[in-house]
Amino acid sequence: MQKTRWAILGPGAIAESFAKWLPGSEHGELRAVASRDPERAAVFAARYGAEASGTYAEVLARDDVDAVYVATVHTTHAELAIAALEAGKAVLCEKPLAPSADETERVLAAAERAGLPVVEAYKHRFSPLARAIDDRLGRGQVTTPLHVQAHFGFAAGSRDGRLFDPDLAGGAIFDVGGYPVSFAVSAAAEAGIELSELHLANPHGRVEGGVDVFSSASVEAPGFTAFVECAIDTQLPKSADIVGQGGWITLEDAFGDRDLSPATLTHIHEGQSHRIEVAQIHPFAAEADAVSRALSEGRLESRAMPWEQTRTVARLLDAWHAGVMATG
Structure with missing residues (x-):
């Protein structure tokens, strides 16, 4: 299985844990970090050895990112997950996938249109x-x-x-x-x-x-x-x-x-x-590998x-x- 190249969206406290344990996954490597504040993303990327950083739009436009980990506040999960799917990236999203059932359905519908997996990270x-x-x-x-x-x-x-x-x-x-x-x-x-x-x-x-x-x-x-x-x-x-x-x-x-x-x-x-x-x-490594396996096997879900x-x-x-x- 090829390595899954990851981007972190939202360099906050829980993203620290994902970045810390991603190297322990079987199939994942950190490629980029995105934030509303590009300087904050750059500092985080340097700390964890990611090659690239930038705004959400800049990182989602990269062709060397296969999957994203959405680690922002709950109310932005759906928006970023859908943007990532429309950019051709698989999604691992911190729980809850969205803070409403309607928004959850919007994300899953976007995944079906894109033909890409979405996994909710209940570790x-x-x-x-x-x-x-x-x-x-x-x-x-x-x-x-x-x-x-x-x-x-x-x-x-x-x-x-x-x-x-x-x-x-x-x-x-x-x-x-x-x-x-x-x-x-x-x-x-x-x-x-x-x-x-x-x-x-x-x-x-x-x-x-x-x-x-x-x-x-x-x-x-x-x-x-x-x-x-x-x-x-x-x-x-x-x-x-x-x-x-x-x-x-x-x-x-x-x-x-x-x-x-x-x-x-x-x-x-x-x-x-x-x-x-x-x-x-390590739960974050296991979540990342679940996404990698779904990608490799052409499945939309874990x-x-x-x-x-x-x-x-x-x-x-x-x-x-x-x-x-x-x-x-």
Whole structure:
């Protein structure tokens, strides 16, 4: 497989992690960095050894870039992803792909027109631990009716910046709420639940300054329930449980961090408790390789985070956010 030549769009904090771990991917190399501020892009490019830098338009016009990593604020994801696709580049986009289901559909439609992959970067979905969970659900070791619990939250040190700016799609749901929702959606998919039947119920939360700072909800379908919660003002465990007929899967760390994927699950099956350990990987390298494989194989989506799940997560996040903002 040829090397995938990457450009980073948006040299912010999370882009630092992508640039740090991209050299550990099997198929990727950093070629360029883009920003609204060309000087900022040049400094970042020099730090990580990229050959080129410039504005978004300048970098997207280059013929030596195959794929882009969109690492800007949520409200610019769709615009930049579509521009990249129209310029002939594959897209890896930080979550959420867009802060609305309608904008998500616009991006996916642009990918279909371009015939190029778009992958939403929920990093836990690209790990060996995710494959171990999928395997156990797919083989019926934990079956419906299924109940899931998943949590992700942290206490932000400041009320400044994009997290607390409603004009930048700030708040807990769009920043970290997608993690527990995507976990629940992937569990439902592997258990054979029709994702179109999933709906959001019982949204609750605290709203401060026009953004949700703590939120919880249920995701429900026949034979399936999930309790999800997220926060940017409260430390929550990054844990998850899947409980069903015949077994129980529990994860003390379901999502890992920017450097390493989670490595351990406990599986209770047929009265026996098994502690399972899998290899840890660098999530950003794995995401990049997922895009490279899709490009090489002529696929529009990654098997680890297929579009049906991206669409379902976007729809549920829309409903969750609207419900909390209406009642919080």
